[in-house]
Structures are given as structure tokens and as C-alpha cells.
Amino acid sequence: xxxxxxxxxxxxxxxxxxxxxxxxxxxxxxxxxxxxxxxxxxxxxxxxxxxxxxxxxxxxxxxxxxxxxxxxxxxxxxxxxxxxxxxxxxxxxxxxxxxxxxxxxxxxxxxxxxxxxxxxxxxxxxxxxxxxxxxxxxxxxxxxxxxxxxxxxxxxxxxxxxxxxxxxxxxxxxxxxxxxxxxxxxxxxxxxxxxxxxxxxxxxxxxxxxxxxxxxxxxxxxxxxxxxxxxxxxxxxxxxxxxxxxxxxxxxxxxxxxxxxxxxxxxxxxxxxxxxxxxxxxxxxxxxxxxxxxxxxxxxxxxxxxxxxxxxxxxxxxxxxxxxxxxxxxxxxxxxxxxxxxxxxxxxxxxxxxxxxxxxxxxxxxxxxxxxxxxxxxxxxxxxxxxxxxxxxxxxxxxxxxxxxxxxxxxxxxxxxxxxxxxxxxxxxxxxxxxxxxxxxxxxxxxxxxxxxxxxxxxxxxxxxxxxxxxxxxx
Amino acid sequence: xxxxxxxxxxxxxxxxxxxxxxxxxxxxxxxxxxxxxxxxxxxxxxxxxxxxxxxxxxxxxxxxxxxxxxxxxxxxxxxxxxxxxxxxxxxxxxxxxxxxxxxxxxxxxxxxxxxxxxxxxxxxxxxxxxxxxxxxxxxxxxxxxxxxxxxxxxxxxxxxxxxxxxxxxxxxxxxxxxxxxxxxxxxxxxxxxxxxxxxxxxxxxxxxxxxxxxxxxxxxxxxxxxxxxxxxxxxxxxxxxxxxxxxxxxxxxxxxxxxxxxxxxxxxxxxxxxxxxxxxxxxxxxxxxxxxxxxxxxxxxxxxxxxxxxxxxxxxxxxxxxxxxxxxxxxxxxxxxxxxxxxxxxxxxxxxxxxxxxxxxxxxxxxxxxxxxxxxxxxxxxxxxxxxxxxxxxxxxxxxxxxxxxxxxxxxxxxxxxxxxxxxxxxxxxxxxxxxxxxxxxxxxxxxxxxxxxxxxxxxxxxxxxxxxxxxxxxxxxxx
Numbered sequence: 021x022x023x024x025x026x027x028x029x030x031x032x033x034x035x036x037x038x039x040x041x042x043x044x045x046x047x048x049x050x051x052x053x054x055x056x057x058x059x060x061x062x063x064x065x066x067x068x069x070x071x072x073x074x075x076x077x078x079x080x081x082x083x084x085x086x087x088x089x090x091x092x093x094x095x096x097x098x099x100x101x102x103x104x105x106x107x108x109x110x111x112x113x114x115x116x117x118x119x120x121x122x123x124x125x126x127x128x129x130x131x132x133x134x135x136x137x138x139x140x141x142x143x144x145x146x147x148x149x150x151x152x153x154x155x156x157x158x159x160x161x162x163x164x165x166x167x168x169x170x171x172x173x174x175x176x177x178x179x180x181x182x183x184x185x186x187x188x189x190x191x192x193x194x195x196x197x198x199x200x201x202x203x204x205x206x207x208x209x210x211x212x213x214x215x216x217x218x219x220x221x222x223x224x225x226x227x228x229x230x231x232x233x234x235x236x237x238x239x240x241x242x243x244x245x246x247x248x249x250x251x252x253x254x255x256x257x258x259x260x261x262x263x264x265x266x267x268x269x270x271x272x273x274x275x276x277x278x279x280x281x282x283x284x285x286x287x288x289x290x291x292x293x294x295x296x297x298x299x300x301x302x303x304x305x306x307x308x309x310x311x312x313x314x315x316x317x318x319x320x321x322x323x324x325x326x327x328x329x330x331x332x333x334x335x336x337x338x339x340x341x342x343x344x345x346x347x348x349x350x351x352x353x354x355x356x357x358x359x360x361x362x363x364x365x366x367x368x369x370x371x372x373x374x375x376x377x378x379x380x381x382x383x384x385x386x387x388x389x390x391x392x393x394x395x396x397x398x399x400x401x402x403x404x405x406x407x408x409x410x411x412x413x414x415x416x417x418x419x420x421x422x423x424x425x426x427x428x429x430x431x432x433x434x435x436x437x438x439x440x441x442x443x444x445x446x447x448x449x450x451x452x453x454x455x456x457x458x459x460x461x462x463x464x465x466x467x468x469x470x471x472x473x474x475x476x477x478x479x480x481x482x483x484x485x486x487x488x489x490x491x492x493x494x495x
Numbered sequence: 496x497x498x499x500x501x502x503x504x505x506x507x508x509x510x511x512x513x514x515x516x517x518x519x520x521x522x523x524x525x526x527x528x529x530x531x532x533x534x535x536x537x538x539x540x541x542x543x544x545x546x547x548x549x550x551x552x553x554x555x556x557x558x559x560x561x562x563x564x565x566x567x568x569x570x571x572x573x574x575x576x577x578x579x580x581x582x583x584x585x586x587x588x589x590x591x592x593x594x595x596x597x598x599x600x601x602x603x604x605x606x607x608x609x610x611x612x613x614x615x616x617x618x619x620x621x622x623x624x625x626x627x628x629x630x631x632x633x634x635x636x637x638x639x640x641x642x643x644x645x646x647x648x649x650x651x652x653x654x655x656x657x658x659x660x661x662x663x664x665x666x667x668x669x670x671x672x673x674x675x676x677x678x679x680x681x682x683x684x685x686x687x688x689x690x691x692x693x694x695x696x697x698x699x700x701x702x703x704x705x706x707x708x709x710x711x712x713x714x715x716x717x718x719x720x721x722x723x724x725x726x727x728x729x730x731x732x733x734x735x736x737x738x739x740x741x742x743x744x745x746x747x748x749x750x751x752x753x754x755x756x757x758x759x760x761x762x763x764x765x766x767x768x769x770x771x772x773x774x775x776x777x778x779x780x781x782x783x784x785x786x787x788x789x790x791x792x793x794x795x796x797x798x799x800x801x802x803x804x805x806x807x808x809x810x811x812x813x814x815x816x817x818x819x820x821x822x823x824x825x826x827x828x829x830x831x832x833x834x835x836x837x838x839x840x841x842x843x844x845x846x847x848x849x850x851x852x853x854x855x856x857x858x859x860x861x862x863x864x865x866x867x868x869x870x871x872x873x874x875x876x877x878x879x880x881x882x883x884x885x886x887x888x889x890x891x892x893x894x895x896x897x898x899x900x901x902x903x904x905x906x907x908x909x910x911x912x913x914x915x916x917x918x919x920x921x922x923x924x925x926x927x928x929x930x931x932x933x934x935x936x937x938x939x940x941x942x943x944x945x946x947x948x949x950x951x952x953x954x955x956x957x958x959x960x961x962x963x964x965x966x967x968x969x970x971x972x973x974x975x
Contacts, residue, residue: 108543122542223543224544257784258783336778340586384778
């Protein structure tokens with residue numbers, strides 16, 4: 021694997037006229053041409069529009085304008101992020117051919133910062149899955165070992181970054197869908213504080229949990245991208261009005277005196293080789309001046325169960341609109357109800373159907389309190405437990421995924437085994453707090469292990485400082 | 496209503512479209528009658544990835560409704576009501592469920608009765624489906640089968656229009672009281688500018704929950720919900736029909752089932768749409784795309800301060816000014832003519848005359864109360880009161896000057912110059928002289944001959960005489 025140019029380097033070079041955006045695009049398109057057939061990171065490569073965008077960036081630089089910090093940086097978007105006039109499928113048959121009439125807020129912001137959109141990446145259908153095998157268009161393979169999954173659901177974006185197809189990938193993270201593939205592909209992946217990044221234009225899976233975030237080669241790149249896409253958006257009512265701290269500016273501040281807690285509930289069940297990397301990460305932070313202790317977040321043990329009630333419940337409602345009436349797939353039936361049923365039967369894959377059924381059941385009259393209601397109470401407990409932990413600690417540490425990348429097909433017949441891949445990432449979504457995965461060496465199989473850094477709501481600064489120290493400790 | 500030992504128990508659910516500039520969750524225009532699917536955007540079409548942003552004006556109007564209905568306006572949350580229907584873009588409706596914006600108010604009716612308001616919550620409207628070739632879908636009055644149908648058309652212009660659903664307590668006891676409730680509610684909605692509240696256009700829609708019970712018992716019977724009530728007339732007829740149907744059913748040994756029933760205006764009857772067992776499970780849960788709606792005290796006070804006088808207060812004020820009972824001025828207030836009558840009273844017009852003329856000659860003309868010329872109204876009544884116009888002439892002049900004009904000039908134009916007093920007196924004397932026998936009987940106290948003499952004078956003056964003035968002169972001549 022050749023060393024990948026970072027977004028920060030590319031942006032700085034293009035901005036300064038040292039490198040042409042057009043060359044950057046061609047270089048990445050060549051990488052795609054060489055390996056995409058094996059990896060299948062993309063649902064759609066936007067070669068022509070990317071070339072046009074790059075040419076426009078170069079023209080602006082030549083005219084003395086500043087296209088922005090991501091000038092000419094090739095970015096790929098998970099295919100559940102809306103792009104004006106460009107198919108957005110969520111890797112589902114039911115949306116095949118649909119072209120959104122608008123850009124997601126993050127896409128608008130990326131373009132305004134000079135980024136070049138290189139394509140739409142594969143994912144688990146409607147972001148439901150942990151391996152990118154639940155795609156209607158076939159699985160993505162891990163570029164580091166083509167027999168292995170890249171993780172999911174943002175597996176296409178993670179694979180694209182590690183394969184050098186793009187400098188930046190955007191993903192969405194509802195229960196770990198950015199961090200887990202980042203871990204399995206050996207890249208940095210960030211799930212921001214709920215409300216920090218606008219969800220406008222992100223096709224909803226579970227609205228109270230979904231967040232868009234970056235997948236990048238370096239911690240600095242993730243900070244750079246988050247600085248661009250984050251911040252208040254009046255189009256998203258759950259967007260946080262406060263102006264966020266500029267992360268790129270605080271990255272180098274170190275962890276001296278920082279209180280770091282290793283979350284026992286999220287660590288003990290991971291594979292020993294993964295736990296060993298978390299221990300090593302804790303040691304590195306201690307060596308850099310942090311104070312490391314064991315931490316406990318008791319309700320985290322119930323997070324997975326609560327998640328698989330709340331997320332499917334919201335999904336059952338969010339995915340109701342795919343009914344064949346207005347857009348996407350329509351399969352005719354004898355009457356309108358039969359048309360609904362035929363369309364949804366043909367259009368959704370097995371995992372999506374499973375979650376719609378789970379969620380419909382959890383919200384049903386007579387079961388609401390026992391399932392959805394109780395899950396929401398667990399969520400409240402979890403938020404309290406995290407708050408208590410953050411009284412003692414500035415950041416928390418855990419594995420991102422309990423294992424390294426697993427073989428394709430290994431967990432497709434056992435949904436529960438697949439769900440368990442997100443056991444350590446789900447709590448942050450339920451609590452609305454930021455968390456990121458930082459590559460920290462390899463497991464016994466030589467494949468990457470990610471360490472998860474968690475912080476209190478809007479505590480991205482401490483989280484990024486910690487991640488930067490971990491990254492530096494490996495050099 | 497107590498018929499044959501049965502009491503009718505009615506609760507009304509009134510949906511009204513709010514008169515906002517834009518829709519509830521997006522910037523599309525909220526307007527009636529545009530070309531289909533022209534007032535739409537990704538949000539109100541529920542396109543994937545779109546998100547709602549709450550319209551502040553809609554909240555303000557909903558708060559006005561709650562305040563005017565004496566509700567507590569409080570922290571509320573939006574919820575999703577999930578069911579599949581082609582004219583609902585997201586296949587869920589954003590509404591309010593267990594925590595509505597307005598709770599626990601009441602509405603006072605002109606007859607002095609009071610009806611409790613359980614809640615008034617905010618929600619979005621759906622689009623409109625037009626079934627071609629006789630298609631009738633479930634929950635819109637049909638069987639759900641699209642026999643022989645080739646297609647249906649959906650217009651999403653109405654999707655996302657803000658609604659407030661006002662739910663009364665089951666405290667209404669007759670079709671007439673239901674009518675009074677809807678009329679009063681409509682008056683309030685108009686007065687506070689919350690809605691144009693037109694039942695025929697669908698900007699005000701009424702569903703009635705009807706049950707019956709033996710007179711003198713307290714327990715509520717099983718209710719039926721009646722839909723498709725497109726006018727107050729339908730409401731009255733449907734409730735009367737349904738109460739009769741339920742009472743007959745029970746008397747015949749049957750049982751009322753909880754169900755939704757459809758009112759057929761032409762047939763004059765209700766028929767079953769779906770039973771409780773077939774009812775949808777809406778799977779309500781909190782809308783995660785919106786934050787709780789929690790108006791602060793400052794906002795609530797500002798809303799309260801901006802509420803104009805309501806019909807009940809206006810009735811009381813006018814009744815006091817006119818020296819009559821509030822019920823007697825209900826129609827004048829309902830039609831917005833109380834300022835007109837008040838101005839006439841202020842100009843010294845007899846209250847009864849002002850009320851009668853406003854009710855019969857102005858209210859019936861379907862003119863905008865704001866365009867009625869109060870000065871011309873009072874001036875016309877002044878001419879009538881002074882005997883310079885007869886009642887008949889006064890009504891004819893009013894018809895011409897209701898939205899402005901000079902009553903004296905119009906009267907002259909119509910040839911209504913009142914007779915000079917001496918001309919009238921001469922005509923009366925002439926009638927007396929020409930009919931000595933009748934005059935003798937009249938003078939002896941035979942009052943029924945008044946009409947005879949008035950008729951003679953009218954004939955002689957070609958109808959220009961004022962009957963009251965003639966009578967007065969006759970009495971004067973008789974000396975009583």
C-alpha cells in the first residue's frame with residue numbers, strides 16, 4: 021500500500037497552486053480503476069462531474085481565489101447522503117433510480133470548502149448492518165484482505181479511504197456504522213455529538229441516533245472535515261445552535277493532566293488481541309501525561325438491547341414512506357394496499373424487513389411500554405451513567421469493535437452475532453455523545469484494531485486531542 | 496335531546512386549518528385552490544432525507560385557539576401517527592398525542608350552556624386523493640377495493656398544511672347544541688384570525704362521537720364516530736339520525752358497536768366504515784426530528800394580550816348596551832354586526848329597531864361586516880324613527896345604502912319623500928269627512944276601524960303616508 025496523501029496536504033497544495041485538483045482527481049480515479057472491481061466500494065463513481073469540479077477549482081485558484089480548506093480534495097459520500105440530481109439509493113432496490121432534487125447540508129458545505137465529490141459509496145441497506153453485506157448491489161470487500169468484510173454500514177466509505185480511492189469518506193453512524201468499519205479498515209472514523217452535524221439530506225434510519233461523520237486517514241483530516249461540515253443548520257431542528265470549537269486548532273494540545281477512563285463494560289467481552297491494543301493505548305496516553313483509570317458505565321451492558329428496540333422502532337416509521345406511490349420502485353397490486361405490500365416485499369432486503377417488523381412490534385398497542393418505553397428508560401439511565409463517569413473522567417476509552425475484520429458470510433446467518441459487533445459503539449449513539457475510532461496497531465491476524473475514544477456531549481476537543489496523541493504514539 | 500326516554504351524548508372533534516402564510520414544517524405557501532402539486536417541496540413531499548422545521552406562526556395561532564378556549568397552554572411534544580395512506584407523503588402524520596399544546600378549556604354557548612374542551616393540538620394535514628373511475632379506498636367511504644378503477648391522482652398541496660384539532664368533552668346533548676357549539680367555535684376562530692373555518696371548503700372539518708343512554712343514567716354508552724359532515728346541516732341531521740338508530744337498535748335488543756360511520760347526506764343515513772377491531776394501531780411515538788415545544792410565559796402573555804374580544808364578550812357588551820338578553824343579540828354578533836348596532840345605538844336609534852334591521856336587512860345580505868357603512872345605517876334608521884320613512888321604505892333604502900350612500904338622497908330617488916305633516920293631516924281630515932259613519936263608530940271606540948282609515952289615507956297619498964303617523968293623527972282627532 022502506497023502512503024496516501026492526506027486531505028490536509030492535498031487541500032493545502034491545491035489551494036497554494038502547488039498541485040492541480042485535476043491531477044488529484046485523475047490520480048484517485050486511477051486507483052479506483054485499478055482496484056474497484058475487487059473492492060466494490062462504490063455504488064456510483066462520478067468521474068465526469070468530479071473532473072469538471074476539479075477543473076473549476078483549478079480555475080478559481082488560477083484566478084487568485086481561495087476555494088477553501090478542502091480545495092480539490094476528493095471526497096466520497098455514503099449512498100444515503102442526498103446529492104442533487106445524482107442517484108441516492110441507500111443500497112436498496114426500493115430507491116433505485118431516485119435522484120434527490122437537493123443536496124444534503126453536508127454536501128453543500130463540502131462543496132463550499134472546495135471538495136470534489138468523487139462518488140457514492142456502498143453500504144448496508146438503509147445503513148442497517150455491520151459488514152456492508154446487506155447491500156442490494158453486493159458486498160464491499162476489505163481492501164486490506166479481500167476475503168474479509170470492511171465492516172459496516174459505512175463499509176464503502178471506509179474501504180475507499182484505505183484503498184486510496186479518496187482522501188475523505190463521509191459515513192453515517194447510528195450504532196457504530198462509521199467507527200466499526202473505520203476500525204476494521206484501519207482508518208479514523210468519527211461519530212460527532214448528536215446535533216453537531218446537520219442530518220438534513222441524510223436518509224433517515226433511526227432519527228434520534230443518526231449522525232454524519234468523516235472517515236479519514238488521519239486524525240487531523242477528520243478534524244478538518246468536521247470543522248467544515250459541522251455547526252448549526254436551521255434546516256435540522258435537532259441541530260445544536262452553539263458554534264462548535266474549531267478542532268483543527270486544538271489538535272496539538274496534548275493530554276497532559278487529562279483524566280482517561282477505560283470502560284470495563286465495553287472492554288471485557290472483546291477478543292484478547294483487541295483488548296491488548298486498548299491496554300497499549302492507555303499506556304501511551306499515560307506516558308503522554310494522562311491519568312488513566314478503570315471506569316464503569318453500568319447501563320452500557322443494556323445498551324445493545326435498548327438499541328435494537330429504539331432503532332428499529334424509528335426505522336419502521338422512517339421507512340414507511342417507501343410505498344411505491346411517489347418515487348423509487350413500484351410493484352403493482354390488485355389494490356393500493358396490495359401495491360404497498362408488493363413494492364415493499366420486492367424492494368427491501370431481509371435485514372431491513374427484520375428491523376421494520378421488530379420496530380413495528382415494539383411500538384404496537386399493548387407492547388409499547390414493555391419495549392419502546394422501557395428501552396427509552398434504559399437510554400435515560402445510560403445518559404446518567406455517562407454523566408457520572410464524566411464527573412471523574414474527561415474522556416473514556418474502549419475497543420471500537422470486539423474483533424478485527426471477519427470473513428465475508430461469517431455472520432450472515434446469525435443476526436445476533438452481527439449485532440454484537442456494535443456492542444461497544446452503540447452506547448455513544450444512545451447517549452448522544454461523540455466517539456471516534458483511531459487505528460491502533462493490529463490484532464493477531466495482522467488486521468487493524470481500532471481504539472474508541474469517547475467524550476461528553478460537545479467534548480470533541482478533548483476527544484481529538486486524545487486521538488492525536490494516540491496516532492502520534494505509533495509513529 | 497331526550498327522545499322516548501333516551502339521552503344523546505355527543506363529543507365533537509373539529510379540525511381547522513390554520514390561516515398561516517406557509518405550511519407547518521416548510522416554507523411552501525398555505526393556500527387553497529392552486530394547481531395540483533405546485534405548493535410542494537422535499538419536506539412536505541416527505542422526500543428521503545428531508546426534515547421538518549416548525550412554523551412559529553402556526554404555533555402562535557394554535558396558542559391563540561387554546562387561549563380563546565380557556566385552555567392551559569403548556570409544554571408539548573410532537574408524535575408520529577403511523578398508518579399507510581397514499582395521500583400522506585411520509586406514511587405517518589406528525590401530530591401531538593399524550594402531550595398536546597392546549598388542554599382543559601371550555602366553550603360558553605349563547606344559551607348559557609358550557610361545553611368542556613379536552614384538548615386542542617397541532618398536526619399536519621394530508622394531501623388529497625382523487626379516485627378516478629369510481630375508485631373508493633378504505634377509510635374514505637369505500638370498500639378498499641379498486642374495482643374497475645384505472646388510477647388515482649394525488650395532490651400534495653394540502654400536505655403539511657397546519658391544523659389544530661379541537662376535541663370537546665362528551666358534554667353536548669342535542670344536535671342543536673352541537674350546531675351552537677360549531678357556530679360559536681367558528682365565530683371564535685374567525686375573531687382571533689386563526690382560521691377561515693369554512694366547512695364547505697374543508698378548512699373546518701367536524702367529526703361527531705355519538706352515543707345514547709337511558710335518561711337519568713350516568714354511564715356513557717358505546718359511541719360511534721361519524722365522519723363526512725360537510726356542513727352544519729349535515730352535522731345536525733347526522734347526529735339526530737345516529738341517536739335514533741342507536742336507540743332503536745338497543746330497544747330491538749341489539750348492541751351498539753364502537754365503529755366509525757360515514758354520513759351519506761343524500762340518503763340521510765350513516766353506514767359503517769370500520770369497526771374497532773379493524774381500526775389501525777397508529778403506533779404513536781415521539782417525533783425524533785422535532786424538539787419539544789415549550790412556549791415561555793412571555794410568549795403566552797403576548798398571545799393572550801393579542802386576543803380580540805370574543806363573541807361571548809361581545810354578546811354581553813351589546814346586550815347590556817341594548818338592554819336585552821345576550822341570546823337576543825347572538826345572530827348580530829355571530830355575523831359580526833355588533834359594531835354596526837353599537838354605532839346606531841350611539842346615534843340614538845331605538846335598540847329594538849337597530850337589532851331588527853341589522854338582523855333582517857344586513858345579516859341576510861352576505862356582505863362583509865367590515866364593508867357595511869355604519870353612518871348610512873344609522874341615518875336610515877333615524878329617518879324611519881322620525882317617521883320620514885315607513886318601515887317598508889326604510890328596508891328598501893337600507894338595501895341600497897348598506898355598503899355606503901346617502902339615505903336621504905336614495906329615499907328621494909325612490910320617491911320616498913315623507914309627506915309633510917300638514918299634507919298628511921289634510922289627507923286624514925279628508926278621509927274622516929268622506930266617511931262619516933265609520934268615523935262615528937271609530938270615535939265610539941271601535942279601534943278595528945283604524946285599518947280602514949289608514950287604508951284610505953294610504954290610497955289618497957299613494958302609499959307615502961306612515962301608518963303609525965296616520966294612527967296617531969286619528970287618535971288625536973278622536974281625542975283619545
